Every structure is written in C-alpha cells, then in structure tokens.
Amino acid sequence: MNHFDRRDLLKAGLGAAALGLENPAFSAAMQGRRTKRAIVVAFAGGIRTLETFAAPANVPNLMRIAREGVVYSRARATNLGHFGSTLSIFTGISEPRGIRDNTRGADPTLFEYVRKDLGWKPGEVWISTSGGVQEANASYSLHPEYGARYGANTVDGDGIFNAEFKGILDAYGRPRELAPGEQALLDKMRRSIEGSQGGGDPESVARVERFLLDELKRGTQELNGLGAADAKAFRVARNLLSVFKPRLLAVVVREADVAHNSFNNYVQVLRRNDEMLGELWDAVQADKELADSTALFVLPEFGRDADLNSRRGLDHGDGSEELKYVSLLCAGPDFRRGESVQEEVRTIDVCTTVCHLLGADPRYARGRRLTRLLS
Ligand SMILES: [Zn+2]
Secondary structure (H helix, E strand, C coil): CCHHHHHHHHHCCCCCHHHCCCCHHHHHHHCCCCCCEEEEEEECCCCCHHHCCCCHHHCHHHHHHHCCCEEEEEEECCCCHHHHHHHHHHHCCCCCCCCCCCCCCCCCCHHHHHHHHHCCCHHHEEEEECCCHHHHHHHCCCCCCCCHHHCCEEEEHHHHCCHHHHHHCCCCCCCCCCCHHHHHHHHHHHHHEECCCHHHCHHHHHHHHHHHHHHHHCCHHHCCCCCHHHHHHHHHHHHHHHHHCCCEEEEEECHHHHHHCCHHHHHHHHHHHHHHHHHHHHHHHHCHHHHCCEEEEEECCCCCCCCCCCCCCCCCCCCCHHHHEEEEEEECCCECCCEEECCCEECCHHHHHHHHHHCCCCCCCCCCCCCCCEC
C-alpha cells in the first residue's frame, strides 16, 4: 500500500491499527479469530486470592467461568493506592504520571486507544462504576493525543439510581412542563452519563436517556444493603449489554475495601459481586452474538495483607505475596479453556492484551500480551 492510499484511508476514518498497518504480527495472530468485544471487570477494593480461587465456596461464579477460561494465579499488581492501581489496569502503566486521587491521569486509557484507533463511536465504549469521582476518572486521560473526545461513556450506578430520581419518573417523557426542581434532577441525571452528549449524536443521546428511564423502572435503584453500590454497577453493566451491545465495557467496583474494618463484611461483598458477575456472564452467554464475540477479563487491582489487623480486618500495605499478587481470570471464544497458568504476569498486561485482541495499538502502555491465552 503506498502512502497516498494509506492517507486516504486514514482520512476516511479508518484507524491505522484497524487496517493492520501498525502491527503485522498481531494481524497474523488474530486472523480468523472471533473476539470482537471485551468486558474488563476491575473486581477492585483489594481482594486476595485466598478469599476467591483458594476459597471456591465464596465465588461459585468465578469458578465456573474459570472452567471455561484461563486463570493467571500470579498476576503482579502495582501498589499505588486503590485509584492508581485500578487506573493502571486501564492504562497499562504501573506508575501513572502526575496522578493524584480525584484527578485524571496523564496516560491514555484502553478506552481511548480503541476509540481512536478503531474509530469506535461513544455508544460502543462504556464504563459502569459503583460511584464516586475516582472511578469516573478512568474514562479518559489528559493525554494531548487522546483525552475526552475518545473517552468512554461513564455511568455511575449509585449516582443515578438513587431514590431522589424516582420522583421524576412520572414526569419524564410526558408532554408537560417540568417543575424547576424536577428539571434540575433530570439535568443531574443526564450529567451522570458523562460523554453521552459528545459528538452531538442526537440518536445516541436519546438512546442513553431511554436506557436511563428503563433502568429506573427496572428497579436497579432498589438494590440495597452491604455492597449495593457495586451491585448497581454490575446490574447497570448487564442492562447496558442488552441495549447497546458495547464493544468495550468496563465495570469498576470497590466496596470490598470494607475489609479494613471487617473481614466478614469483605467476604460478604465479594460473594455478592461474584453473584452479580455471574449474572453479567449469563447475559453474555444468553445472547448468541455476544457469546460468540466477547472476551471477559476479571481482576482485583491488588490483594490485601497476609494477617488480620487489630479490628479483625485486612489492610493493604505489608508488601506480602497476598498483597502483591492477584488472580486474573480471562474467558472468551478464542481462549484456552480450563487452563491455570502459574507464570508471573502483571495486572498492566490486561490493557495491552485487550488492545491487541481488538486491533488497537496501546502505544504508551508498558504491559505485555498475556502468554498462553489464545487456544
Ligand atoms: Zn483500602
């Protein structure tokens, strides 16, 4: 292909990676493969393998998905605090530059790589979070070549689906004037979907609003109790799947961090998250198109200390193996089945691997492609 042709194709909106120009080795490896979508679950808040794969009764869903996929039981985590370590999963860089809690990072995220390289639309790339500014900050970086225009749509389940929005349900969508208070609530709800107004695509904005409305009716806001914010994030993700069939969907949860004060509550949260993960996986399997094309990655950002603290909780700071290594589960149509890999990999390898599977080039990421993944 000469330069003129290539430039024309790029102008026509096809990313270089989509054309297989950047990475011929990758193109060959993925020839005839089925993976066209990915779901990345940051099963975060700090979770040890001791309470997951080493305690199967806690996580029946992780276990059954593992039988259909590959588990890396020595995935080395980066320890930069919850936010930095979770962000690293999505940037593929273990030391985010200029990162402070509650600010965006300087390194491009997985979402930006795929949206820029593959020309994916805003409606195709989503993050569902359990709420809070930190999780939402994973949607895009401040990198000058990437940034907001390539970000993921972000839905903060707890922010949207709380009780105060119930009241506007009746008003919404009806041809009557909203009271000023109702209008403010509706505006707030719309703002909770970050990025949905981007690109000025009225059809996708309308679909997002319809989705929100349906979501309110479906009772997601009624999920309550310990771990409810995480449960909402999973439920929203499952419902997003059916409405938008996203090509890339991330779920970012964090409530397992109750472990600092209570080991028992921590186990309860992770059991609930396992159940919600099972629901998400079943939704993928129930849809033939999704089942045939979707790869799933599930991992905590880091583990926790080896020993209980004085409150019978678990902190994260002792530098132990239990803290530094987590289990990474991968399952998808092109992956090996029922494999357990003992070789050391890293949590930052997820960004690189997902980019390669989908055909994007993670230019700044420092992870590697996971070995022994493809069948
Ligand atoms: Zn913590």
